[in-house]
Amino acid sequence: MAPPKKGSLGADPATMKDVAEAAGVSMKTVSRVLNRERYVSDETRQRVEAAIAEFNFHPSAAARTLAGKRSHQIALIYDNHSPHYIYQIQTGVWTRCVEERVRLLAQPCDAASPDLEAEVRALIDQTRVDGVVLSSPVTDVAAVLEELELRGVPYVRISPGTEHERSASVSMDDAQAADEMTMHLLSLGHRRIGFILGHPNHAASDLRLYGYRRALDRAGLPFEPKYVRPGLFDFASGEAAADALLDLPNPPTAIFASNDDMAAGVMTVAHRRGLSLPRDLSITGFDDTPLASQLWPPLTTVRQPTRDLAYAAAGLLFDAEGEIIHRRLPHELVLRGSTAPPPG
Amino acid sequence: MAPPKKGSLGADPATMKDVAEAAGVSMKTVSRVLNRERYVSDETRQRVEAAIAEFNFHPSAAARTLAGKRSHQIALIYDNHSPHYIYQIQTGVWTRCVEERVRLLAQPCDAASPDLEAEVRALIDQTRVDGVVLSSPVTDVAAVLEELELRGVPYVRISPGTEHERSASVSMDDAQAADEMTMHLLSLGHRRIGFILGHPNHAASDLRLYGYRRALDRAGLPFEPKYVRPGLFDFASGEAAADALLDLPNPPTAIFASNDDMAAGVMTVAHRRGLSLPRDLSITGFDDTPLASQLWPPLTTVRQPTRDLAYAAAGLLFDAEGEIIHRRLPHELVLRGSTAPPPG
């Protein structure tokens, strides 16, 4: 019985050698076609491409990595917090990787772990990734940045909170977005605006608070710490903060939560207290979680360009050639039913 | 100037050869220690481990893949639908991979794409993954299963909807869960129970409907098609279905949505219509989205063991050695504030 044909049922996959022989060229030429190098005549290229298709040939990633300078892989390192955020980030980066014919290694981690630096190093040494995309809050772990620089691995940060000049990065203007949202509430007539902070280890949390204060300042209103409550970007902390704010002697007429999981918590507390929305209370957030934005009344939010940020970040890795470029992408205020002028 | 020390700043990573020389053994022995093979004396092992630590040595994945029979990588193939579902699945599989010291290649895809089979084949040929975990609905794409079998790649399916005997799999009992939930509503006294179907390309959708019908049958109640509405597992389809159900001449006193994004849509419609929950309407779902479950009133849901399923699936890949094993994991009914006896 003849051995099974290469590349067909039950056989080992075809190798470059098979393709080269079939096309009547050397392996190097096949390699050239595969890697889209110059100096291949059109006619040769077509013969090779036909042979590749015929054998259904897919080059071994391992062999390419071992022999070459590139691994055709990049890694996305992220901490586990909001599934939606991660989903957007993964999707954005992945989309760009497909365009670039590069594989994506998803690397969840704990940004607070003391071993993180070692994990990153193991990742680099084992896989020889061509680059790394860091998402917040891993963007601000100095030991990780150091390790990447030491090993000479190009990296891009998404929404870094510190040392902005240290690497290429993409971001949105959190302060400006919070400023605009606060302005929106002010323009409706609100004068007591509650603010719920984001998770303390996310740089965006500070920026959003800053934007809130800046808008108040510009409007000539005093900043009152009692209207600012801590939060953790989750539903429960939104509930707790809302209860605290609404229990104040002179409660706010609007609450601005730093993300919309927390804003959903605020809405829930409002329902529980029998408040009519948005007549009795205006609520706004940032859209980490599309579901929350759809609730009744639809939440007024800052639409974050998370997916686009991730796509752009991967793009910088491929295009920027080590140049330190910063890209800022636009956000969008989505004004919906959850805000209205203050009562009375 | 002396060349930088191997394994230190700015240098190439150390190789097995460096480690072997430092430990005074052959490369083969280092390899044995790395792969936890037997027949290494304790003393030798310790010397080697010390050298590995000293050089901070991490073996090249590419070289291991090329030389060996294993790639120490598995792939997770999933279609992009619910971020939460994907998150749970990824986390579960990833946790098991870490235990097994294996890398995870996350492979999003479009289950409806005609090229899917080719993508899977390219993945296999290029990466030589040691195994594949399929999550619904890719579990039911026959061409993909065929390709995996042809190439001899072990695979495990999470919640497959078809050909259950074809491969190892893990699942929960969707029909039983829906049955129990329907029973809960029946036991509260409901006799007109609306049902919102899941996405038609998910096998669980049929099973949940089946469970609903089975419970009605057992209770001696007729199945009335007008109380069953289509859905797509998202908020908007839940809203639409709720509106249709509540517009019926004899509207249901309870609505059972096939997931809780849709249940959140139902809640929103109820609020919009001025219904008091759960007095005027009882609502239940399946917890695809933790946020929805937290809404006020807290949603009564089936807690799905998604993460555990994923963990178990990866486990089968590593432990089952090709045996076709089916594992069924328990669900849990979480009874909360969104249900009550029917009005009147």
Place this chain on the structure above:
DNA sequence: TTGTATGCGTTATCAC
């Protein structure tokens, strides 16, 4: 329990 020789399937280097 340990070591030696060979090859995995590509890319890099240099020659033509």
Place this chain on the structure above:
DNA sequence: GTGATAACGCATACAA
């Protein structure tokens, strides 16, 4: 434009 040959860093098979 194209080809020959030597790496790449490890696991395998077999020998000791």
